[in-house]
Amino acid sequence: MIWNNSMNYGAILGGILVIFSLIGYMFHTQNATIIQILNYLALGLLLYYGTKVLRDKYQDGYITYGRALASGFLISVFAGIIVSFFVLIYLKWLDPQTMETIKMQSQKIMLEKGYPQEQIDMSLKYISPNIFAIGTIFSFAFWGFVLSLIAAFLLKRDSNPIDDVVADDDNMSEKVSESEEVKKDDN
DSSP, rough: OOOHHHHHHHHHHHHHHHHHHHHHHHHTTOOOHHHHHHHHHHHHHHHHHHOOOOOOIIITTTTTTTHHHHHHHHHHHHHHHHHHHHHHHHIIITTTTHHHHHHHHHHHHHHHTOOOHHHHHHHHHHHHHHHHHHHHHHHHHHHHHHHHHHHHHHHOOOOHHHHHHHHHHHHHHHHHHHHHHHHHHHH
């Protein structure tokens, strides 16, 4: 169940983040602080909510810290995969000029820092849409893990030992009843 829940909320989160990115690109504010804040806010809220749904709907209101952490992490990874596809499509086909701008800015910064031209040329070979897409997945995995540490702490709810004892007593009563019925059938 954790996989289905994580994929569902990861898809929702990925879709929201792609929409934020499209809005940012439409208004040329993709690097604006407000867009970045909205991205992290959406990431944190959807990790929390998706894990809360897993706990309350599918696990009878209980979830261990490790399972909550895994849920949040998986949600962020699935969202990262969706966003990375968007990044790849955007940088390769929708706005390839962005890659050239990034390369020029990177080259300018390295020249200002005094890097040798050979090192600059080598570094520029690694600036590509594919690398950005892969980096997006790792970035989401990292930040998702960090935020999931917090969400898991807030959502963790171990099962109640009294409920476990009552459930064990109920199971034991059922077993005794079944064995009595078997004895009656044998006689």
